[in-house]
Amino acid sequence: MKRILLMAIGIAAVIGVLLCIVLSRVSAGARETVREFTIAVSTEAYDDALALMHPEFAKEVPVERLEDMFVQTKPYTTVKITSFEINNSRATLSGTAETDDGCVSALDFNLLSEQVVGFSITPLCKFD
Template sequence: MKRILLIAVGIVAVIGVLLYVVLTKVSAGARDTVREFTMAVSTGAHDDAVALMHPEFAKEVPVERLQDIFGQAKPYITVKITSFKINNSRADLSGTAETDDGCVSALDFNLLSEQVVGFSITPLCEVD
C-alpha cells in the first residue's frame, strides 16, 4: 500500500512539473512583452512601447499620450508576473513592477497575439 501511494505521489509530482514547464514556455512571449513594455514606458522609450502594441491600440494611445501619462514616471528595475491566463491568442497577465527606491506598482495587461491591447500600471511611481 505504501508503495502504491509513493508511486502515485511521484506521478502527480512529475505531471505538476511538466504542466509548470509547459505553461511557462507558452506564456514566455507574453511575459517578455509585458516586461519590455513596462520598462520602455518608465524609461522614456515610448517608441519602443508603441512597437509592442497592437496597431489599432497604438492609434488610441499614441506616443504623445504615453509621454503625457509616463512623463514623470520613475524607471522600473524589476517586473514580476504573478498570474497569467491564456486563451487561444489572448493573454491576461498581472504582476508588479518596482523602482530602485522600492516603489511598487500593480500591473494588469491584456495582450492579443503577444501585442498589448490594454494595460494598467497603478499607482504609477512618479518622480517627486
C-alpha cells in the same frame, strides 16, 4: 497499497513539474512583452513601447498620449508577473513593477498574440 500510493505521488509530482515547464514556456513571450513595455514607458522609450502594442491599440494610444500618461515616471527596473491566464491567443497578466528606490506599482495587462491591447500600471511611481 503503500507502494501504489508512493507511485501515485511520484507520478503526480512529475506531471506537476512538466505542467510548470510547459506553462512557463507558453507564457514566456507574453511575460517578456509586459516586461519590455513597462520598462520602455518608464524610461521614455515610447517608440519601443509602441512597437509592442497591437496596431489598432497604438492608434488609440499614440506616442503623445503615452508621454502624457508617463511624464515624470520613475524607471522601473524589476517586473514580476504573478498571474497569467491564456485563452486562445488572448492573455491576461498581472504582477508588479518596482523602481530601484523600492516604489511598487501593480500591473494588469491584456495581450492579443503577444501584443499589448490594454494595460494598467497603478499607482505610477513619480519623481517629486
